[in-house]
Amino acid sequence: MTHFSAMSLLKNAISGHKNWPEQWPDKQPKDEYDVIIVGAGGHGLGAAYYLAKEHGITNVAVIEKGWLGGGNTGRNTTIIRSNYLYDESARLFDHALDLWENLSTELNYNVMYSKRGVMMLAHNVHDVQSFQRHIHANRLNDVDNRWLTPKEAKAFCPPLNISPDARYPVMGAALQQRAGTARHDAVAWGYARAAAKRGVDIIQNCPVISIRRGADGAVEGVETGKGFIKARKVAVSAAGHTSVVMDSAGVRMPLESYPLQALVSEPIKPVFPCVVMSNTVHAYISQSDKGELVIGSGTDQYTSYSQRGGLPLIEHTVAAICEVFPIFNRMRMLRKWGGIVDVTPDRSAILGKTPVRGLYVNCGWGTGGFKATPGAAHTLAWTVAKDEPHPINAPFTLERFTTGRLIDEAAAAAVAH
Amino acid sequence: MLLIQCPYCDDALPELEFAYAGEAHIDRPQDPSALSDEEWRDFLFIRSNVKGVHAERWRHINGCGRFFNALRDTVSDRFVTSYKAGEPRPDTSGKEPAQ
Numbered sequence A: 001m002t003h004f005s006a007m008s009l010l011k012n013a014i015s016g017h018k019n020w021p022e023q024w025p026d027k028q029p030k031d032e033y034d035v036i037i038v039g040a041g042g043h044g045l046g047a048a049y050y051l052a053k054e055h056g057i058t059n060v061a062v063i064e065k066g067w068l069g070g071g072n073t074g075r076n077t078t079i080i081r082s083n084y085l086y087d088e089s090a091r092l093f094d095h096a097l098d099l100w101e102n103l104s105t106e107l108n109y110n111v112m113y114s115k116r117g118v119m120m121l122a123h124n125v126h127d128v129q130s131f132q133r134h135i136h137a138n139r140l141n142d143v144d145n146r147w148l149t150p151k152e153a154k155a156f157c158p159p160l161n162i163s164p165d166a167r168y169p170v171m172g173a174a175l176q177q178r179a180g181t182a183r184h185d186a187v188a189w190g191y192a193r194a195a196a197k198r199g200v201d202i203i204q205n206c207p208v209i210s211i212r213r214g215a216d217g218a219v220e221g222v223e224t225g226k227g228f229i230k231a232r233k234v235a236v237s238a239a240g241h242t243s244v245v246m247d248s249a250g251v252r253m254p255l256e257s258y259p260l261q262a263l264v265s266e267p268i269k270p271v272f273p274c275v276v277m278s279n280t281v282h283a284y285i286s287q288s289d290k291g292e293l294v295i296g297s298g299t300d301q302y303t304s305y306s307q308r309g310g311l312p313l314i315e316h317t318v319a320a321i322c323e324v325f326p327i328f329n330r331m332r333m334l335r336k337w338g339g340i341v342d343v344t345p346d347r348s349a350i351l352g353k354t355p356v357r358g359l360y361v362n363c364g365w366g367t368g369g370f371k372a373t374p375g376a377a378h379t380l381a382w383t384v385a386k387d388e389p390h391p392i393n394a395p396f397t398l399e400r401f402t403t404g405r406l407i408d409e410a411a412a413a414a415v416a417h
Numbered sequence B: 001m002l003l004i005q006c007p008y009c010d011d012a013l014p015e016l017e018f019a020y021a022g023e024a025h026i027d028r029p030q031d032p033s034a035l036s037d038e039e040w041r042d043f044l045f046i047r048s049n050v051k052g053v054h055a056e057r058w059r060h061i062n063g064c065g066r067f068f069n070a071l072r073d074t075v076s077d078r079f080v081t082s083y084k085a086g087e088p089r090p091d092t093s094g095k096e097p098a099q
């Protein structure tokens, strides 16, 4: 595997970029692994990388039913931020943000993390109060977040319509300057390449059909499209399909899977300097480095595994974008798609051990888990390696739905990305 | 857009007229104070989230306003049937989802 550097780039440029070696080998499964990770999204691949790098566990397979990064990792709108209300969430997402800072160097792969700032618009008194509460809570947790007046918001994002007679008047905004975006595919590819380099097998086009448990109840391995593979530790990181995979191990999950859609416009010159979210009108927008406007909204109303979603939602989202940014009302949209997101009742993730020995789960990231990728992967690897919670993921248990100790970001934010 | 059959209006109407209301046939506990924490968890939070035919509640919110149940295939999003609230889940074994 070549190390990417100015030298290797130059060398390959001279030979017309025809001699780049493969980034990671396409593996067939061995009979047995120490750890199997179900799902090659950013979270699963990242966990494999940290297992190898930080815990010296390299006999690891990441098993993916499609192609790596083809799930929500490759479908999301890449908003990265950490200004969540509760202490538990702030710690987890800020841990991820710390890891994002150096990820490109660490992986020797440019994930294009861009701290362009994420601004959340307040359109009514309730928004103002709730965002200011977030800002105060964030400050106590040493998490970057500050209040902008409408004028300051407009200065930060010139296309914004702050006219007082707008359909959705802007009464202010919360700005996390340290937040931003990253290139989603590069995150999956970077982790895959770095994990493979350390000996992890990445097995694609191989669905995990069920998890096999022994007479003592503990995990024995997984039945897959390519036969049975033995492992005493299995970590499920299958996003929208988590309920299905966990059911096969006899663990019923507090999850519902919904379509979440996004769309992009034709590419245009740089016009939009940051990310803007509006929870109240259910729309958010940024501009990719390719020039496309990247637009998203809330989930469709019904549960589904169809990876599509319906047009009424797109219509609603685009209408809101045109109201808040009239400059875009003649833009043409290029394509739209959907992913399946796994939503928990409190809109916080489930990350840790399960009642089954040797079975771990990382799920429930719903509409907002891309930003958590390095943090979730890093603490999941710890939990799998040591068979105990990491201090940061410890509150995100499955048991909280029995004990009632919810981390209720649902009530705090109404929607979350 | 989904076309949804309201069993009260007896008509297939656009999704915009309806609000989804979660999994169907989850009965409220008869004797709440007798429930264990695990039973409360199951009632409040655990959902079947099936990949396949799902029994779910819908409300014809911009129409007759009534709740009803429907069976829908969550892979294709095609409805199999809808039926009135209070009726048992129809046996559709062997029946293909409607086209």
Ligand SMILES: Cc1cc2nc3c(=O)[nH]c(=O)nc-3n(C[C@H](O)[C@H](O)[C@H](O)COP(=O)(O)OP(=O)(O)OC[C@H]3O[C@@H](n4cnc5c(N)ncnc54)[C@H](O)[C@@H]3O)c2cc1C
Pocket (backbone or CB within 6 Å): A038, A039, A040, A041, A042, A043, A044, A063, A064, A065, A066, A067, A068, A069, A070, A071, A072, A073, A074, A075, A076, A077, A078, A079, A080, A206, A207, A208, A209, A237, A238, A239, A240, A241, A242, A245, A260, A261, A262, A296, A337, A338, A339, A340, A341, A365, A366, A367, A368, A369, A370, A371, A372, A417
């Ligand atoms: C349209 C959209 C916009 C979003 N926007 C944002 C955003 O702006 N910011 C943000 O933070 N988050 C966002 N999200 C959420 C984010 O994408 C996810 O939370 C995150 O990417 C989840 O990563 P993952 O690695 O857990 O899941 P995935 O990338 O979905 O990986 C799970 C993998 O498991 C595989 N799998 C499933 N079942 C099996 C099986 N039985 N056997 C083998 N493999 C299996 C899947 O094929 C998939 O590749 C968005 C999501 C969508 C859909």
Ligand SMILES: [Zn+2]
Pocket (backbone or CB within 6 Å): B006, B007, B008, B009, B010, B060, B063, B064, B065, B066
């Ligand atoms: Zn009706």
